[in-house]
Amino acid sequence: MRIAFAADDRNATTDAVQAYLAEAGHEVLRPAASDVWPELGAAVGRAVAQGEADFGVVMCWTGTGTAIAANKVPGVRAALAWDTWIAAGARKWNDANVLALSLKRLAPDVAVEITDVFLSGVLPDPDESANIARLGELDEFRH
Ligand SMILES: O=C[C@H](O)[C@H](O)[C@H](O)COP(=O)(O)O
Secondary structure, rough: EEEEEEEEEOOHHHHHHHHHHHOOOOEEEEEOOOHHHHHHHHHHHHHHHHOOOOOEEEOOOOOOHHHHHHHHOOOOOOEOOOOOOHHHHHHHHHOEEEEEOOOOOOHHHHHHHHHHHHHHHOOOOOOEEEEEEOOOOOHHHHH
């Protein structure tokens, strides 16, 4: 798929997500000329809304700013996800077309797993989710 990607900073987590996108065979588009988060969020949003990209992935310190900026573009449904279940739910229930990630609060492997689930749109088995395991065995946390 064609994935529009931009981040306002670079670290091990942004590098891991970019490497994953390339290794998974996606065409990675870099529509943002700026590393200022309102501008790059909007640039990725426009790439998706205009059909240049199938999905977008935006990253900033919290993920919130780029999500807001992308969501100001008509036709964009950007979701801030910090867990695979939330990422899959954003596709399934919200038809999200842009994933926003925190580059400061997601370990590289977690960010890659979330991105993979978002792009596949497949809900992970709760029994295989480390986060769900931490929530305990309470039924209210299962879906
Ligand atoms: O939502 C905003 C993001 O977390 C930014 O990455 C963070 O605010 C840092 O941006 P700046 O370098 O503009 O302060």
